[in-house]
Amino acid sequence: MANQQAQSSSSPVRATLLPYGQQWLDEQDIEAVVQVLRGDFLTQGPAIKAFELKVANYVGAKYAVAFTNGTAALHGACFAAQIGKGDEVITTPITFLASSNCVLYQGGTPVFADIDMNTYNIDPAQIKQKITARTKAIIAVDFTGQPVEVDQITTIARDHNLVFIQDAAHSLGSTYGDRKIGSVADMTMFSFHPVKHITTGEGGIITTNNELYFRRLLMFRSHGMTRNLDELTRNDGPWYYEMQELGYNYRMTDIQAALGVSQMDKIDSFIARRREIAKRYTEAFSSMKGIVIPAQHDLADSSWHLYVLRWIPEFFNGDRKAIFKALREENIGVNVHYIPVYLQPYYQQLGYEQGICPNAETYYSSAITIPCFPKMQDTDVDDVIAAVEKVYGRFLK
Known part of the structure; x- marks a missing residue:
């Protein structure tokens, strides 16, 4: 939040792009x-x-x-x-x-x-x-x-x-x-x-x-x-x-x-860091009306390759494309995982039709992946949270 307050409403949260994922080599x-x-x-x-x-x-x-x-x-x-x-x-x-x-x-x-x-x-x-x-x-x-x-x-x-x-x-x-x-x-x-x-x-x-x-x-x-x-x-x-x-x-x-x-040799420390970042995101976004945070079933302990937020359309002025673009303008390297496979032109040519998996299509229409990788510093996590809060405030009805 401190990073967000330091920026004017017209300037991006970050000066350079933070990717959604990146290797960490030493x-x-x-x-x-x-x-x-x-x-x-x-x-x-x-x-x-x-x-x-x-x-x-x-x-x-x-x-x-x-x-x-x-x-x-x-x-x-x-x-x-x-x-x-x-x-x-x-x-x-x-x-x-x-x-x-x-x-x-x-x-x-x-x-x-x-x-x-x-x-x-x-x-x-x-x-x-x-x-x-x-x-x-x-x-x-x-x-x-x-x-x-x-x-x-x-x-x-x-x-x-x-x-x-x-x-x-x-x-x-x-x-x-x-x-x-x-x-x-x-x-x-x-x-x-x-x-x-x-x-x-x-x-x-x-x-x-x-x-x-x-x-x-x-x-x-x-x-x-x-x-x-x-x-x-x-x-x-x-x-x-x-x-x-x-x-x-x-x-x-x-x-x-x-x-x-x-x-x-570093896998456990990498995963521990991913879980720390995911925990911070969950704490930051869980009370935001219209945003759905990832859920876990009882027996699972995720290693958090991705962290996906769903922006439910009826709560926002503007569609997912506009929200995605706004986050990119804040230099947050958001992405979308994934387009339902059967909607790809090659699969359509094979005879697969839109509508065969309605939940998948509903998910796809609202999903945005935010950065989550172990090389992220705490200030990077702060920037992602600040950018989501800024864009959320801009688009919330």
Whole structure:
């Protein structure tokens, strides 16, 4: 509030733009990368396994397989689950495109189930309604870092013999009850894009407790090849390998992995800071009429990748676009997460129609993401609060 009072009503709260998310690298991270650059392996070396082991141990999973990015990792999960032509996969429309595109890559059909208006995550009741004889899997997304209803979705998957893939791009470090996300679903994907909880530049990983999925993931990320003696159809000698599936070159480099190992040393402090910022936002905005703050279900402890405010239209003079623009004019790098996937032109051409998930469309019409990342200083948080209060006062009816 002090920052706001120091500004005239015509000047922005901040002099420079504060992004909605940003990586935090230190000298330890830089040195870790430099050591790889000075070593023998830039790719397919020991740093990959070290990173996979570190993530697997952190989340409590038996196996982890690193990929070039989160999208490639999701593609790998769909391959491991043997999703193919004619198969349906239920997912949420409030997510990044990759959560459903990975189904299309395998020739499957995404089926969108509506969201719960309290958590903005996929609604288990809607999942049940969408199940058909062709349903093969569920891809449930931990939107903003809040875990989906893990127990309910696990039960649904088991009852219908479906594969449960948890898109946890937003939720590294989140917990559901006493379990870390990454140890519960059949397969769980984490993303390491620069705005996520840790970064490898680009990168993703699948964690699983299933050895068959683990083996298929390893094969898929490396051209569908194997050198595993137990898997070969014949053996011409120690040089011999076989391509047994149509895979891809989705291998992470040791450069990326070394950065990831170093970043994992700081994951708990990063998440603690995100939770501090989210707590301050909740305290500041919870009493503001017309603004809906994020809710959490009882068993979830979010790691707060995103903090989303909903500006309910009937309380404001001006639409969401005007409010968004006003916040940007205050040099607050707000964003919108996400446009319902099925509203994209490509999906419309596939036959998906507006109105199939009304909750998702209602959410989208009012949502604005405000900055939340561990590198933010307390003064940055003050500026975001001041800007929201300033714009709120300007537009409130």
